[in-house]
Amino acid sequence: MSPRQKNKLNDIARQMMSGVVQILVEGYIEEDIQSVLNPSVKIPGIWSGSGFFVKYKDLEGYIVTNGHVVRNAVKIEISSMLTSEERFEAEIVGLVKQLEPDVALIRLMDKELQRFKKLAIQPIDYLELREGANPSRGELIKAIGYPLGMVEPNITGGEITNFISGSEFTSERFVTNAAINPGNSGGPSITEDGKVIGLNTAMIVDAQNIGFITPASFIKIIIDNLILLNEPHFAGIGGKLQKNAENFNPLLKQDHAKGVIVSKVQTNGFLEAANIKARDVILSINRAEFDRHGIVIGKEGLYRHKNIFDVMKLVPIGEEVEIRYLRDGKVHQSKAKAMPNPEKGIISSPILNERKYLEVFGMVIQPLSFEIIQAIQEVDPYAQIEMLKILDQEKPMLVVTHIHQGTQADQMEWPLGELIIKINGKEVHTLEEIQKVLEKQKGEPVLLECQSGMIGYFQTEKEPSLGN
Template sequence: MNSLFIWKIGVKSITIQIDFLKRDHFMNTKFIELARSKMGAVVQIYAEGYAGEEVKSILNPRLGDLKDWSGSGFFIQNDYAQDIIITNAHVAKNAKSLEIMTMLTSEETFQVELIGLVKNNEPDIAILKLKKGELKRLKSIAKKEIPYLSLKNDMNITRGTSIKAIGYPMGMTEPNITAGEITNFISGDRMSAEKFVTDAAINPGNSGGPAIDEEGFVVGINTSIYQDADNIGFITPFMFIEIILKNIFENDSVCFSDIGGSFQKNSQDIANALGMPSNTGIIVSSIEKEGFLASAKLKTEDVIISFNNTPIDRHGIFITDEHYHRRNIFDAFKLIPIGQKISLDIWRDKKRMSLTGVSSAYRPKKITAKPIIKERDFVDMWGLTVQALSYEILESFNATNVYTFYQILKNFDENKERLIVTHVEKESPAYQQEWSIGEVLTSINNFPIRDLQHLTEILNEQQDLYKIKSEEGTLGFFKRNNRQKEIKIVNPTMFLK
């Protein structure tokens, strides 16, 4: 009796398992077919330009060599133009020329141009556009419309969400499709952006391609892998694409909204001292002159307890009913279009009050990043290569000369542009007078130097002798002969060969 009962239960269990397998097979086959149908929107990107991250070529811009690389991208449905292509910033950065190839037209290539990118790769997004006439040529050769991809229109992405990553890894000439899931989320902060984590294979060349869900919507951009681990890749979330398109076309800015200050975690002791009923919310610890916090007329020691009617805990995390994904105030703020009003509830002077401010673009107040090679102008004079200090130069010194790195930070004044010696030519007049890399120029002929333009103006006044001093106290005397050409600001792109 018992054995018959067990046997019957077993048959039922097997039947149920077979039904599940059939359903899973059907769903997987459907997803595969859907991913294949999206391949026409995915393009291979060919770039020629300057890698731009090598220390020696950052400090001495003449050393740049032209290189070529490839990546992926995709046509996106949007409200602004028919020929917009999304990719990663690191795919398009420092490219002199960009071309795409698509499955729609066999091996034809089409020229594209960069219309905007996030310079520090946080988030890692660039927007490309077909050059004039290329959209018409593409359609005439393809004899069909472009199958644009659409961004996901809700935030319902959880751990375990199935995805397909599409792209052209390792320079393959046809799209590659890999399967995986969203396995985790990495929160951002003021200087970095939120990322999705996936176990789908993402390889060099795959960067910039779309990751789509089972409905065919783009959930993000295939971006990078974690070098020291297997099956850990990173996807730039779809929300940032929508915001950057809006900011570029409506506000002429590739920046994201910025909070304009910093915060401190709340505690029970602080909450008690401020007369708060609980220790929720984050404490405003600093406010910049320009930014959202200033526009909302916040003060230091104010406690932000809600943001657009969503409560915030003492860690700066939004308190919602959705427990599958934590989002902090920095991540949320980046997703607000520039110029939009934001409401806050705060705690001040032992009472709750409401304020409103307007979101504004991030404006760096400290060392400016210049990841784009054409922005790295310099001046050559008597064997000295002089550039305006940038984040890339500082990082290069950190890798090659830690003492110089700390000296620059020690004396840094964010209100002044600092002109720094990044290269000294051997056997040059400056070399003979023992000038060194890392010297910060302060004056010429006792005139304080403001910037590169001011430097060249003084140098071209045809003086008999130029007295140059550095912040470190180094002194130099240099002569110009009558045959010496006008000293100009030089752009490093002229040295690319």
């Protein structure tokens, strides 16, 4: 890169720096195992991150940041180099709770936006997302943010060094050697065209010069969903896929292994809507063809391992999708509208204030979530293994996550991690179902049965306490 090009990128970064803000948060420390197993225990904390004013239609005061920066926040304030050390209160528009991708959208409240404009030394610089064209390896970028709580924005330089494909559960990321440290995650990575190529997202601990960027195309879809639907969803396949192989040629009546095999079709999902069946072979989606590994074939695939999940997630929900597939040796074509994957019974529940729980008989009962399964590992790895066996459960499951000493549950020596499946012989899947039965008992004994076969016979004393 010539000195002139380098200076141009430096100048652009300095100009765009005014659109980047520091985000200061008061909230709860979500990683604390006590809070996961007993949601009535909340550990307060303070932290900071970065964000940027995003250009989106005619909206004002909207800021993009990482989901982990504002997840479990109680109070959010932003500061900007345009307004000295003044702070302005912001509210969450929405976020990807599972952090895949790690994106959130916040906004200045109306009064705060007006106060910001009044105090700012110049108009807000709204940064534009770069969509469509993907970066290439070696493309120079600048990452902007407020690392380690610095009060002035920091600019670090680097380049796009690699790409990480998404999966059924993860989203695509760009890899960079630009320094991305705690605090400047949530800020923008920008290119010579003066646009945001992506969101500074994370670094690998103990790795040298490896950081991640969430692509701008994913950010745009998240913003659309948050503003229009108030819930960030990507389009999903709606089933399980497996790699193709030449061994399957006689079975699938294919000339050679190309495309991926559908191993399972999920009820009420995209594949079912497109009339796809198990053992069909998906050849292309919206004209993007796939090899036997599910990787896009063509020039883009030569330099990138963009896969079928990446292609699907970039289709806006509700948009019609064209899918070509092989069945019994013949190529067919079908269409269906893009939709999120149907929700399973076992979900992620990372927002502390949204966790529902029931305190009864001296124990805390919660809907089973991925966070609980992970927390249980630190207490009882065997119990975690039992829970992992039911991840594909269609209905929710209830789990005992805490036992208070000296209570009925403690006297019966109920262990942590028991999965409750029946109350008085009736199958239960929700806290509300348990609560209804207990309200009818009015002092009568209650029999709880667990998946392990363990039982508990409890005397009801008062109405159960349902919390969140």
